Amino acid sequence: MKHKLEIFQDYTKKTGVTISLAVTVLSTILLIIALTSKEFRFHDFGSIAGLSLIFEFIYGVSLSFIILRKKEKYIHLMPFLILNWLIGCFCLNIFIPIFQDLPIWVYLTTLAFCLSNFFIYRNSEENQNNSIYYFINGISFIIILYFAIYLIPIMPISFIGIIALGLGFYGLVPALVTIIHLLTIVRNLTQNKINYISFGAGLLIVLIGQIAFTTGLSMESRKIAQSISMKSFNNNEDLPSYISVSQNLKPNFFNEILLKKDIVYIPLHDLFTFGGFDSLGNQQYNERKIHNPFISIAYLFCEDLNLSKDDRINILKSNFDKRLETEEQLWSGKDLFTKNIKEDVKIYPDARLAYTEITMKIACDEDSWEDQEAIYSFQLPEGSVATSLSLWVNGIERKGVLTTKEKAQKAYKQIVGVESRDPSLMQWKEGNKVVVRVFPINRTNPREFKCGFTTPLKVEDNEMKYQSLSIKGPNISNAETISRIQTVGNIKIETSKDFELKNHYYINQSKGLDDWEAYMPIIKNSQSSSFTWKDKVYEVKDIQKTIIPFKPSEIILDLNSSWTIKQIESFTELHRANLFVFVNGEKKAINKENFKAIELDFEDLHYSLLPLYKITPNSLIITKCGTFSANFEELENSNYLKRIKTETKQRNLKVINISSDINPFWQTAKEQKYVDYFQTSSKNCLKLIQQNHFVLYKTEKNTVNIQLANISITENPKNDSLKNIGPNHIYRMYAFGKVMEEQVKIQNDSLANNQYVDLAKDANIVTPISSLIVLETDDDYKKNGIEKNVDTLGNASINNDGAVPEPHEWLLIIIGSTVLFFYYRKNKSKLSNE
Structure with a gap:
């Protein structure tokens, strides 16, 4: 450590090092402030970058002229010149975003290249073994080479820019640095073979990494492109075209990067179309746009997926749970x-x-x-x-x-x-x-x-x-x-x-x-536990299951990649002539002879969307859900969902899910009562089919079933025999169940005037037709036509969950409190007089 400190002290005593060090530190600080300010949208970031550019330009021109005149005396300042040239490039990029937004690793890699140069260029005079610095230089030199190749198309503009403003010079910097550095490296490497091997190893590691990454991404793109081509023959006009891609796409690292092309990661062919990234289709995606050289290079060797940005965003939402990233955001939240x-x-x-x-x-x-x-x-x-x-x-x-x-x-x-x-x-x-x-x-x-x-x-x-x-x-x-x-x-x-x-x-x-x-x-x-509210009592009871006779007209196996061969075979062993699957939207019989061949059609299908409106009335659907799928919101404008909403409920379809999971599609179909739904094991499902039975939860007009908890909540007139011993959450759950049950009936009604909005207000619950909002002042509510909650349960609280007094009970409480208050005052007065 002492030896290195002495070397540094000796180096700083050389001509021009002190002032170069001061200018470099100042320029680096200004660049960091400018980049940080731009990232956080501070309005003065341009002036900060401009100030840094002035320092860089004066210093760069002066030092370049000095080195050209007296090379032997000032050649030791060449690392400073290269570093400041590159700082100037990044400062200019803030004004003219040639490189667009770069990830932080690019800046750090460039810094590593510049710092290693101080050791390598010093060694041009000293034959020393500094293999670690050559190795770092070899790894980091790739980014300079990338910039040099990347800027070739704008070199003619750069020459014109030199004549006009002088700033065009920075468009030539990576190419100049590459030439200067290669000449220096070639001269140094002949003196020490270990340094030669170290530099080459650094280059090779990066190239191997880039090739491996590009190969993986390219293979995945070809796989997706081939799937899209094959699925283009499917004649299903009801579903959006991207759905077939989404259904057959298993989420992984590579296909997420492919889907984010033009949305998050900028491809090379778009890097010079300034301002072209505001148009992402109709949907917003709240993730910063990045020029990642590693990914941009790999895109050049990938198949075009031929999917619109909106389609890719929809796939990211359903397959990668990126729905939060697509929420409309009025202001940034990145910090x-x-x-x-x-x-x-x-x-x-x-x-x-x-x-x-x-x-x-x-x-x-x-x-x-x-x-x-x-x-x-x-x-x-x-x-x-x-x-x-x-x-x-x-x-x-x-x-x-x-x-x-x-x-x-x-x-x-x-x-x-x-x-x-x-x-x-x-x-x-x-x-x-x-x-x-x-x-x-x-x-x-x-x-x-x-x-x-x-x-x-x-x-x-x-x-x-x-x-x-x-x-x-x-x-x-x-x-x-x-x-x-x-x-x-x-x-x-x-x-x-x-x-x-x-x-x-x-x-x-x-x-x-x-x-x-x-x-x-x-x-x-x-x-039982119960809660009284407005002359009604809401009582929790065990859910009532009813086993009904049900001989399905058809049995539909809703196959996907989560089904095992044994599970499919167990259903074909029922020897039912009315056993079917849907392949590419068309119904096909499945039996002992063909089930293995049919299973191959579903080995890459990660979720299905059955055409429920095509299924014969009184049919039984056997499904095995995963955890992801497209949901009703994403299918809102499709003919598929319109037909689901208008043609499904009257078909009396029964669904048995043999998985413990449920995806968004079946969750909504269950909640909104498009089908009768029951979850059980595969073994019990087979038993129900053999006995021609189905399990229904007993439903009445004044009852809500909560299947997960195996309870039902019943509304009845107030009864003095039932004590109010339960939390107000009982009523809230009842109201939520009622609103969700009625969604199918009220979908064409005016939501603002619907009776179920009043029910949601009464219970203070957030539903598809109601939201909770906090505004700064009471006047804000009035201006926006929002009435504050009166005579409702109001917001739930961890410390206040019991019965809410009736109006006459409030009166008794007020009278009682008043009497106690005067009694307390009277006793206090007596004690003070004594």
Whole structure:
């Protein structure tokens, strides 16, 4: 270390080193500030880059002239000249984005090249073995070579730019650096073979890596392109063309990069079309556009997928769970991170329900200069409903107001997009998702919001299971998280995550937000749990299953890649003449003789979309779901979904799912009652078919079934014999079930005037037709035509979940409180007189 320090001190004593070092440090700092400011959209980034360019230009011209005149005396400054030339290139790129947005590794690699030059160029005078520096130089030199080749098309413009402004010189810098460096390397390598091997090894490693990556990406592109060509013969005009690609695409690293071409990763043929990246089709994709040389080179050897940007975005949404990235974002949120998370869970074993309250603090990077919008996606367990929203405004908690989906969305866009003030919005999304938006957040104004969700406890093998919520949002992984579980009643729970019992609460502290589960035994009570609200009582009971005789007109095997040969064979062994599959939208008989051949047609099909409107009435569908598929929202404008909505329900189709998973398509079909749905094992399914039976959940007009928890909630007139001993979440779950059941009936109605909006308001639940919104002031609600909730359950709370008093009960409470107050004052007066 001492020897290296002495070498550095000797080097700084050479002519021109001190001033070169000062200019380089200053220019580097200005470049970093300019890039950071551009990234965070600080309006002065141009002037900072311009200042750096002035320093670079004066220094570069002066030093170039000096070296040309007295090469032997000043050749040791050549590494400084190269470094400052490249800094100037990056500064100019801020004004004229020839390179577009580069990933940080490009800057670091260029820096590694420049720093290693100081050791290599010094060694032009000293025959030393510095193989490590040559190895680093060999690896990093590739990026300079890439820039030189990449800029060949604009070299004529650069020559003209030199005459006009002098700045055109920077378009020639990579080529000049390449020539100078190669001449220096060739001269040095003849003196030391180890350095020659090290430099070559560095180059070779990068080339091998690029070839391997390009080969993998190219093979995947050919595979997808071939699949698209084959599927083009399918004559299915009902479904969008991209669906066949989505169905046959198994998510992996390579095909995600291919789908993001032109959307996230910029191909070489688009790099000179400045401003051409604003048009991404009709859909927004909230991910920064990047010029990644490694990927851009690989694209040159890949097949064109012939898919529009909207089609590729839809595939990213369904196959890669990128729906959050496609949410409409009015302001950027790239500098945000989640600072703290409080996860508070209250379990009601008697009602087989739980309430989860999530409180989050969001902060912004200190270098950020603009207001930003945070978007969070909550993946809820099946059957769950969002029941509260709060936003802290000026240190005061403001609770959400429930209104129609249209009014909430319009108000949010007006206040965020035009007025730039405080709102928060909670919206329902297909597939058990809820999206929460918060605005504004900046470096001086971190925000805090709270949201609550009522979830059923899943019943499995004589025990109940609570599933934690899966959350996506701004940088959650490093958040300080505290989780708490409390139960109503004395019940023992076990968790998949380490919780410590403290003061009757289970507590866990960690970083980020892990998926976890809590298990507890089923409680069999003689007295059911119930909740009274507005002269009605809502009672929780065990769900009533009914085994009905059902001889299906046809049995449809909904095959995909998750089916095994043995499972398919077990159904063909039923020897049913009415056993069919749908191949490319056409019905085909399947039996003992042909099932192996038919299975080959489905080995790459990762999810199916059966034409339910083509299936014979009173048929039975056997499906085995994975976890992903296109959903109703993405199919909204297709003829397929229009026919599903108008031609399916009257067909009386029954569905048995032999998987424990359910994808977004079947989830919506189940919730909106397009089919009668039952989930069971493959063995039990075969038994039901043999006996010509089907399991239905008993349904009545005043009953909602929650299949996951094996309970039903029944509405009846108020009965004094039933005590109000349950949480208000019982009514919220009942209301949610009713709204979801009626979606098929009300899809053509005016949502604003629909009776189920009033039901959603009464229970304060977020549904397909209602949203929760927090606005800054009461006047904001009036201006946007939003009435604050009156005589409703209001926002759910972890500490207030019991019965809400009736009007006459409120009167008694007020009278009683008044009497107690005067009694207290009278006694206090007596004591003071004594």
